[in-house]
Amino acid sequence: MTTKDSKIPGATIERIALYSRPLEKFLEQETELISSERLAALCNVNPAQVRKDLSYFGEFGVRGIGYNVRDLLSEIRKILVSDREWKLAIAGVGNMGKALVENVNLLKRGYKFVAAFDSNPERIGKRLPSGLTVQPLTSIGPSKEESGFEIGVITTGPAYAQAAADSFIRAGVRAILNFSAFQVRQPEGCLVENVDFSIKLDDLAYHLSSIRGKK
Amino acid sequence: MTTKDSKIPGATIERIALYSRPLEKFLEQETELISSERLAALCNVNPAQVRKDLSYFGEFGVRGIGYNVRDLLSEIRKILVSDREWKLAIAGVGNMGKALVENVNLLKRGYKFVAAFDSNPERIGKRLPSGLTVQPLTSIGPSKEESGFEIGVITTGPAYAQAAADSFIRAGVRAILNFSAFQVRQPEGCLVENVDFSIKLDDLAYHLSSIRGKK
DNA sequence: CCTGGTATGTGCAAGAATTCACAATCATTT
DNA sequence: AAATGATTGTGAATTCTTGCACATACCAGG
Numbered sequence: 001m002t003t004k005d006s007k008i009p010g011a012t013i014e015r016i017a018l019y020s021r022p023l024e025k026f027l028e029q030e031t032e033l034i035s036s037e038r039l040a041a042l043c044n045v046n047p048a049q050v051r052k053d054l055s056y057f058g059e060f061g062v063r064g065i066g067y068n069v070r071d072l073l074s075e076i077r078k079i080l081v082s083d084r085e086w087k088l089a090i091a092g093v094g095n096m097g098k099a100l101v102e103n104v105n106l107l108k109r110g111y112k113f114v115a116a117f118d119s120n121p122e123r124i125g126k127r128l129p130s131g132l133t134v135q136p137l138t139s140i141g142p143s144k145e146e147s148g149f150e151i152g153v154i155t156t157g158p159a160y161a162q163a164a165a166d167s168f169i170r171a172g173v174r175a176i177l178n179f180s181a182f183q184v185r186q187p188e189g190c191l192v193e194n195v196d197f198s199i200k201l202d203d204l205a206y207h208l209s210s211i212r213g214k215k
Numbered sequence: 216m217t218t219k220d221s222k223i224p225g226a227t228i229e230r231i232a233l234y235s236r237p238l239e240k241f242l243e244q245e246t247e248l249i250s251s252e253r254l255a256a257l258c259n260v261n262p263a264q265v266r267k268d269l270s271y272f273g274e275f276g277v278r279g280i281g282y283n284v285r286d287l288l289s290e291i292r293k294i295l296v297s298d299r300e301w302k303l304a305i306a307g308v309g310n311m312g313k314a315l316v317e318n319v320n321l322l323k324r325g326y327k328f329v330a331a332f333d334s335n336p337e338r339i340g341k342r343l344p345s346g347l348t349v350q351p352l353t354s355i356g357p358s359k360e361e362s363g364f365e366i367g368v369i370t371t372g373p374a375y376a377q378a379a380a381d382s383f384i385r386a387g388v389r390a391i392l393n394f395s396a397f398q399v400r401q402p403e404g405c406l407v408e409n410v411d412f413s414i415k416l417d418d419l420a421y422h423l424s425s426i427r428g429k430k
Numbered sequence: 431c432c433t434g435g436t437a438t439g440t441g442c443a444a445g446a447a448t449t450c451a452c453a454a455t456c457a458t459t460t
Numbered sequence: 461a462a463a464t465g466a467t468t469g470t471g472a473a474t475t476c477t478t479g480c481a482c483a484t485a486c487c488a489g490g
Binding site for chain 1: 228235257258259294296301314315317324390398400417420421423
């Protein structure tokens with residue numbers, strides 16, 4: 001890549017992903033140009049932040065004018081490597097699992113579920129609306145070329161989370177997105193992102209209270 | 216509060232919430248003591264970080280010994296104000312909404328859904344397993360003392376997200392947790408936390424690729 | 431009651447990330 | 461073709477965050 005290999009702040013990547021949301025909307029609306037100021041306002045960040053984040057990867061704007069929406073989005077997709085399809089597998093097809101598998105936004109952004117697993121015998125063999133058939137958790141095997149998946153998503157209950165993670169890793173998966181309440185231990189050579197809503201709620205509760213406290 | 220009113224890093228609050236997860240487990244297992252080193256390892260942070268985070272709020276440990284699990288958890292709950300019940304309302308009871316309303320972990324941590332809304336006529340009037348009856352989105356009203364809610368959760372499709380947010384705000388809600396793909400604009404005097412999984416996936420995809428790239 | 435072992439609490443230094451502020455650049459108008 | 465106005469790209473200043481390193485404090489055992 002054209003990456004200036006100097007250190008890129010971790011938060012920069014997440015923000016760049018964030019920028020793509022309004023851009024997608026502007027593209028649909030056929031808006032041609034956008035300024036760092038406008039984009040920043042929509043994402044609740046500082047305009048200089050937007051420009052600096054992008055500058056780690058190249059010069060995508062035109063001075064005095066702004067950024068071309070289509071081009072910038074395309075550059076961002078290249079940066080994030082979301083300009084190709086990524087194959088996902090899911091472990092746990094309860095409400096949360098189904099919500100993800102059926103989420104059209106993920107598909108639109110190139111994230112496609114190609115396998116679904118569950119430990120509950122009642123669910124195994126069932127066909128999901130997306131066309132996938134639920135397989136037993138224990139059958140997660142080395143991912144083959146054809147239907148192989150690259151990212152594992154865990155939406156099981158806490159009891160099965162570690163087992164699911166282990167299976168995914170044995171299957172050669174190098175990245176896991178974990179929604180279960182169980183904090184999966186970072187295994188060697190495998191990226192794990194934990195998503196925990198209740199932390200977000202704790203955060204809101206804390207700030208709500210401290211605002212009240214100050215008033 | 217006993218808060219040393221010097222500035223507390225924003226990340227500190229999220230980490231403190233994070234620390235409570237392993238602590239809950241140790242409490243169940245009746246483990247009495249825990250060191251900052253052990254807790255840090257479980258949360259993938261630096262031990263000094265744990266101690267410094269806690270030190271913003273008081274001295275909870277014993278030198279030479281460590282932290283008492285029960286006491287520390289109780290202190291953390293006081294800090295996060297999760298030592299009381301918070302009432303939530305949800306807008307959108309698709310798979311994601313149901314997953315949240317039925318999530319026992321949230322309830323265990325004091326987050327209780329007291330109202331559910333949806334725009335889909337087929338869902339309105341239905342009773343959820345938790346006992347809540349789905350009401351029309353348009354009926355979100357000023358939250359009364361009795362069944363009033365303090366935090367609004369949005370799990371609608373993008374088309375209804377902003378409307379839901381507006382209604383919540385009109386109802387006096389000061390904090391919103393938004394799961395919809397639509398980026399809700401930060402309204403005056405109302406906290407908004409956006410949860411977007413696809414950003415996490417973008418993040419994983421990026422790092423997966425850059426690891427490959429370097430090998 | 432002293433000594434050794436252990437783990438906290440924290441001042442300070444090092445390191446990151448953010449924001450400022452301005453030179454650089456380009457379209458447009460006169 | 462020069463002046464104007466707009467907005468980028470980025471070095472430098474600033475602010476925020478993390479981690480080291482050690483004084484401090486406590487328990488246990490002799």
